[in-house]
Amino acid sequence: MITVIGHDGSPLPEPARQALAEAALVVGGARHLAALPVPETARTVVMGDVTAALEEIGEQAEKTGGVVVVASGDPGFFGIVRALRERGHRVRVLPAISSVAAAFARAGLPWDDALVVSAHGRELRRAVNACRAHPKVAVLTGPGAGPAELGRALFPQHPRVFVVCEDLGGPHERVVRCRPAEATTRPWRDPNVVLVLDETRPAAPRGWIAGARPGPDRWALPEEAFEHRGSVVTKAEVRAFALARLGPRIGDLIWDVGAGSGSVAIECARFGAAAIAVERDADSCERIRRNVRAHGVRVAVSRGRAPAVLEHLPDPDAVFVGGGGPQVVRACAARALRTVVVALASLERVRPTLDALTAEGLTAQAVQLQAARLAPLPGDVHRLAATNPVFVVWGDRNPAPLPSPPASPSRRPQTLAPLPETDQ
Structure with missing residues (x-):
């Protein structure tokens, strides 16, 4: 059994003090080892190289035990408990207040509606995209x-606080409220x-689930859900297929190039992804903004002509191209990290x-989609009204192999036990 102690700067409870007093090996950050009563x-062992520290923990645990690991806050929350469990260790956890709980407490804010992401030893761009959305x-x-790197990524397109x-709970604790631009200079x-707070958006209603709100209750919304000009809007059936190929999720950034009404970008934002709608027409950009406000999501609108305007945008995970020729498609494919989906009429x-x-290394496929919608006729009868066919072309970068279905286990004949007799 390995004891894991969470430390937030407050005095240790008695079980933690006793575990330290009996320890043969204590592993933690240099500041933890200096602050606690280590016998x-x-x-x-200073927890610098985590892999090396885990090896030391394993060796001591096999010999005589008496291992104590000290970590910040709640070590079961993005902490060392996961790594110990992955190595098969049994752990006793004595947590302190997590750094996230302490941060929101210092700010005087509720946090059951907050999204918590980690950029520690992970890709910063996904955390940035979460902050955008x-x-x-x-x-x-x-x-x-x-803070400086976050500020550079969000300023000036995304006004935030x-x-x-x-150093929460430490001798140098400080809480600073600033704008992203200021964060880059300190x-x-x-x-x-x-x-990272967007104070221009209304407070979230009282919910039942912690973290970001669940995904939308439905998607591939009807065209009537979006203001559009002359039926220039991606049809619901095509949008449903495009969303399946784009796979928008929290931490992703989606471009909607030739956005028209912005319907695809808005639907991606409803799934929790960050989205940018690209349009060259000023009236269309204003129309997109009205649609965005109507659906209560965040979508950045970039006015300009593709592909030139794309040079100023951050790299996307996936791109939907609703307008533009092969030059635009290739420019999008050169930047997309995962997928490009293109809707074509011809x-x-x-x-x-x-x-x-394929010139940009994507594995490409295509399909024709055509829906026939039920339309009423006089006399309480209906006909099928065909919509115009649309060709959807998509390309995936390094598509992951699909899992093989499990082999059907051979079933042996079973003899059922007789039912007990009952009085009639």
């Missing part, structure tokens, strides 16, 4: 992924937690689009 008889995000930071909480102490454009995708 002189115990060997100590959601109004209340707590970011666990790390070297190279701190930062609450930077440094030095910050590690460790820290950054609360058959002649399918081959150049496939070539543009």
Whole structure:
């Protein structure tokens, strides 16, 4: 049994003090080892190289036990408990207040509606995309992924308020409220937690589930759900297929190029992804903004002509192209990290689009979609009204192999026990 103690700067409870007093090996950060009553008889290991520290823990646990690991806050929340369990260790956890709970407490804010993401040893861009899309995000930071880097990524397109909480519970605790631009110009102490707040959006209603709100109750909304010009809107059936190929999710950034009404970008934002709608027409951009407000989501609108305007945008995970030729498709494919989906009205454009995708290393496929909708006729009867066919071409970068279905287990004949007799 390995004892894991969470430390938040407050005095240790008696079970934690007793575990330390009996420890043969104590592992933790340098500041933890300096701040806690580690017995002189115990060997100590500074948690710098986590892999090496885990090896030391494993060796000591096999010998005589008496291992104590000290971590910040709640070690079961993005902490060392996961790594210990993955190595098969049994652990007793004595947690303290998590750094996220402490940060929101210092800010005087509820946090059951907050999205919590970690950029510590992880890709910063996913945390940034979460901050683009959601109004209340707590970011666990790390070297190279701190308040300054977050500020540079969000300023000036995404006005936010930062609450930077440094050294929570430690001797150098400081809570600073600032704008992203200011965060890029100041030095910050590690460790820290950054609360990224969009105070222009109304407070979330009282909910039943912690974290970001659940996904939409339905998608592929009817065309009537969007203001559009002359029926220039991606049809619901095509949008449903495009969303399935785009796979928008929290942490993703989606481009909607040639956005028209912005319907695809809005639907992606409803799934929790960050979205940018690209349009060259000023009236269309205003129409997109009205649609965005009507659906209560966040979508950035970039006015300009593709592909030139794309040079100023951050790299997307996936792109939907609703307008533009092969040059635009290829520019999108060169930047997309995962997928590009293109909707086409004419058959002649399918081959150049496939070539543009494959030229940038994507595995391309295509399908024709045509729906026939039920339409009423006089006399309480109906007919099928065909919509115009649409060709959807998509390309995936390094598509993951699909899992093989499990083999059907051979079933042995079973003999059922007789039912007990009952009096009639």
